[in-house]
């Protein structure tokens with residue numbers, strides 16, 4: 001599940017940098033602040049009046065929103081953050097199709113609780129032969145951390161940081177990311193793959 005989140009961030013960061021369009025960076029922030037404002041309005045509606053904790057939570061949200069933009073001017077948009085764009089198109093534009101096909105897409109099943117995920121992690125067969133092998137809920141998930149997942153996560157994290165440091169021309173930081181990747185690959189005794197986004 002963490003891999004899916006890291007892949008999301010990787011594709012978005014690489015895409016924003018590739019486009020290098022100020023209006024898209026602004027849109028990225030405004031969309032998120034808009035959702036925060038909507039959450040604040042829902043909290044005001046849902047929480048009881050004269051509740052100190054509720055007041056504090058709402059006040060802190062207000063501060064966070066106003067830090068970006070004057071709250072009154074924040075528009076709430078519940079559509080897509082970038083019109084006409086999705087992660088598949090972002091991957092195509094940045095040459096990160098492999099990340100989309102092999103990480104983003106398959107792990108989306110875990111984030112969205114799809115059937116294939118339920119079957120593997122959350123259900124088990126009933127052992128009573130008379131019950132025709134129906135499935136039962138399983139409360140403890142099997143431990144399934146394989147080295148490749150750690151390597152994929154590290155490669156995507158490094159790719160995200162590399163896109164960012166290249167944009168700001170932070171060469172020292174870039175060298176440290178190489179070191180980090182080599183160290184991880186060394187720990188698993190595997191040669192690292194290169195998924196650098198197209199600039």
Ligand SMILES: [Zn+2]
Pocket residue numbers: 126127128131134
């Ligand atoms: Zn049964």
